[in-house]
Amino acid sequence: MKFKAISAAFLAIFLAACAISSKQVSDDEIGLRKISLLDEQDVSIKDINWTAQPAGMSKKLDRSFENAPPFISHDIEGMVPITKDLNMCTTCHLPEFAKDAGATPVPKSHLYDLRNNKDKGGVLHDERFVCTTCHVPQANVNAPKANSFKADFRDKNGNTKSNLLEVLNDGVK
Template structure:
């Protein structure tokens, strides 16, 4: 008889449980504010628009007429502060950068205004201190900087400047 009582209890519990699930009470309605599609990205236009971004403007300063740009961190490669339109493409056989910057005798010296920053010692090899041409593509690391508005504000401050 105790077995029958156990089955009866299980059956009663199942019936009560299922009857509780069958009630037709509605869940509370939550109002969700619509999100304007123009506020979804950095561009602040509709996601359906095809915006025309502004043309990127690089420095038009001649070499030797601009100041060196600071670096963001200790090992960052220096940025190019002058126009390089006439110098690219940089190839192994045509590298106009070295015409001004291949001055190992000026490494560590105080430079006069307009004097090119010398190529660093890390770019020279061998007993004769020759420029290592495995790094002939200068613009792979050293890039001119565009005069562009920030898309996102930043509180980053360089740890060390030149």
């Protein structure tokens, strides 16, 4: 009983200290525009120069960090929207086609049911068919803020290959 009372008092003091020391951030301080997030008067969509190289002719882009979804390095006009019945990405990126197409094959994790710990036997898992959920085309733009992040890959091929399925449970016991 005494322990519960002391714990409750400590928790109350901790929460009060957090509330006192927390600095509120206004909408004007969030984001790159430095104006209220609710102000949409001056919002304009910039004309973005997307990678225009067709599939098979583009330069492959390194991953941003270990097991990051790679960027789509080619033009995707005419390939979207992706539906369960029509997915143009699979015509080149499924393992049985990738080598001949010169494409990056989907990793083993896309052919595996992670929830039920079951190999799908080379079939793309139902939760992985909308490729653009994770993979996005690379835009040719200047970054609004400098980025000095340098990825540290554990595997020498980590910038071009995924080993997610092999390391998914690293550190979990």
